[in-house]
Amino acid sequence: MAKSELRNQVRRLRFENGELTQQQLADKVGVTRQTIIAIEAGKYAPSLPLAFKIARTFQVPIENVFQYEGKDS
């Protein structure tokens, strides 16, 4: 899959939240660990509901987790 224009802070936030493992985060938001790996690596852009679930897990606004880096139209 192509690298997305979405930058994310999932890895940093995981460590700031009690060193949450990828599996623990995956279980909390209802996806597989591979999906978390792909999101962290920027290889997969999550759906809006999943992005909100991740942000809610870390108790931060969604823009603190994901930043769009593409060109403005």
Add this chain to the structure above:
Amino acid sequence: MNRQQKIAVTALIVSLLGLFLGITVILMRRFIPDFPKTTVAFGSLILAFGVIVFISRFKKDKGAVTFDERDKPIEKNAHLAGFGAVYLLVILVSYLPIGIAPDAKIPTKWFPFLLPVAVLCQCFAQSLATLIQYGRGGKDGEK
């Protein structure tokens, strides 16, 4: 590597092996007069059954969720690739003989062999599409 990827790798290897064995059997039949057709047919069936049993024994992935929003489009696209491959095979089989030898005759006993060839073709394309879409583990890999 998740369960789908393991199944795809196995299916890819088996379909390539099946293709190789199929070509070998066709060549052997051509050059060996008393070729044991029945034995080979039964052997292939037992082998296919063994592969199905082997695949079914793959354990489910760890974690509460084993299939999610990322897997769904991958599976859908893989099915589409498999369907497209079979469609291409049908087109090829329908029109290629006309192009190669328009006045030749095809024995009707060849037609049942189209089914295993189509299955192999679909297996190969679907597995390949699955593996390509999942990609490699990446530097963060399986941590």
